[in-house]
Amino acid sequence: MKKDAVHxxxxxxxxxxxxxxxxxxxxxxxxxxxxxxxxxxxxxxERCGFVFFPSPKLVVGCLVIESGRxxxxxxxxxxxxxxxxxxxxxxxxxxRAIDAAVRETAEEVxxxxxxxxxxxxxxxxxxxNAQMVAYLARAHSGDPAPSAEALEVHYFTPQExxxxxxxxxxxxxxxxxxxATLKATG
Numbered sequence: 789m790k791k792d793a794v795h796x797x798x799x800x801x802x803x804x805x806x807x808x809x810x811x812x813x814x815x816x817x818x819x820x821x822x823x824x825x826x827x828x829x830x831x832x833x834e835r836c837g838f839v840f841f842p843s844p845k846l847v848v849g850c851l852v853i854e855s856g857r858x859x860x861x862x863x864x865x866x867x868x869x870x871x872x873x874x875x876x877x878x879x880x881x882x883x884r885a886i887d888a889a890v891r892e893t894a895e896e897v898x899x900x901x902x903x904x905x906x907x908x909x910x911x912x913x914x915x916x917n918a919q920m921v922a923y924l925a926r927a928h929s930g931d932p933a934p935s936a937e938a939l940e941v942h943y944f945t946p947q948e949x950x951x952x953x954x955x956x957x958x959x960x961x962x963x964x965x966x967x968a969t970l971k972a973t974g
Contacts, residue, residue: 805842847920848889849876861938868955898933901925910958922962
């Protein structure tokens with residue numbers, strides 16, 4: 789029987805990994821215990837001994853640059869629906885970060901991009917469960933277009949960026965870093 793698609797509830801998702809209660813391998817109850825060699829407390833399965841080492845989710849994004857302007861999209865989903873950011877999303881298991889950035893840009897705004905270089909790695913203090921890797925890129929083919937994830941798409945000069953409507957602090961920091969590269973190259 790086919791089940792209906794769901795939207796991720798980000799309030800629930802942010803409870804992970806803090807509230808892990810059952811083992812992913814055997815379903816046994818997890819308890820916090822010191823784990824050697826450092827003695828830090830981690831969730832340990834009471835039944836099979838599996839130790840859960842939480843790690844952040846990796847998010848990627850592309851600042852697509854054209855003629856001194858950056859491509860931003862107005863988010864069509866939560867969190868921060870209706871606010872602006874650049875194309876991006878989560879890296880899938882066993883996917884390279886750079887490949888995920890290219891894939892997410894194509895999915896969200898219909899552009900095939902060429903990555904020029906890494907811009908930086910960012911952490912949003914409101915969401916320590918995610919680390920964001922931002923790349924500078926340029927359009928290779930296609931025209932930017934809205935999608936289910938991008939209600940609007942628009943190129944902005946640094947002066948035109950809607951700073952009060954940027955979705956995430958990490959996006960804001962990456963945009964400021966991009967502007968700093970413009971000033972440095974002069």
